Amino acid sequence: MDKKTKKLLIKIMRIIAILVLLFAVFKGVFVLLVLMLLSLSMSYFVNKLQLRNFGIELVTLIAVLTGMKYGPWTALGITFILILYHLAAGGFFGPYWFWVIPSYCLAGVIAGFFPVANVATLGMYVTIGINIVSTLFTGITSPTFLPKYLPFVISNVIFNILLFNLVGNVLLLLLI
Numbered sequence: 001m002d003k004k005t006k007k008l009l010i011k012i013m014r015i016i017a018i019l020v021l022l023f024a025v026f027k028g029v030f031v032l033l034v035l036m037l038l039s040l041s042m043s044y045f046v047n048k049l050q051l052r053n054f055g056i057e058l059v060t061l062i063a064v065l066t067g068m069k070y071g072p073w074t075a076l077g078i079t080f081i082l083i084l085y086h087l088a089a090g091g092f093f094g095p096y097w098f099w100v101i102p103s104y105c106l107a108g109v110i111a112g113f114f115p116v117a118n119v120a121t122l123g124m125y126v127t128i129g130i131n132i133v134s135t136l137f138t139g140i141t142s143p144t145f146l147p148k149y150l151p152f153v154i155s156n157v158i159f160n161i162l163l164f165n166l167v168g169n170v171l172l173l174l175l176i
Helices: 002-026 026-050 058-069 072-089 097-111 119-141 143-174
Strands: none
Touching: 002 026, 026 058, 026 072, 026 143, 058 072, 058 097, 058 119, 058 143, 072 097, 097 119, 119 143
16 A cells, blocks of 8 residues: 555545544534535546536535524524635536525525425425526526526436435434
8 A cells, every 4th residue: 555545544544533533423413424525526527528418416405404404594504604605616607606505595595494394295296396497597697598407407407405304304303
């Protein structure tokens, strides 16, 4: 094993040790941190693997879970950071930042006002709402781009509905 690989393994082991300690002390915060790290990693790999045309992201899930568990203002802050990073790391640059960032942040805030809602149902509504807003503004500002954008919308709705239905309740329970 070369020196560079060994150093990387040591760093990974330290990160794992810190995460285990965090989990033992702050289970809910730990789960949220892991979700945020997964989201940041996914954003990076979406760009690297050239999957930008597919609506693969964890920001919506985290926005809703954070809102439901920690309230609207915490969700606003976390969602803002995640969607900003997602757009930048995914290579999404353009005028749509002006409606994408607020719509995702608003989704987290709205979820904060419905802490006892069914997470799958709320997640579905929020996902559809975000995509309606994005589609409308994209249609208004870049109508020629709309046909190219629709596969993103469709895959994003499907991806998020599956996420909310498969893991939404479990993750919400873990965010104690």
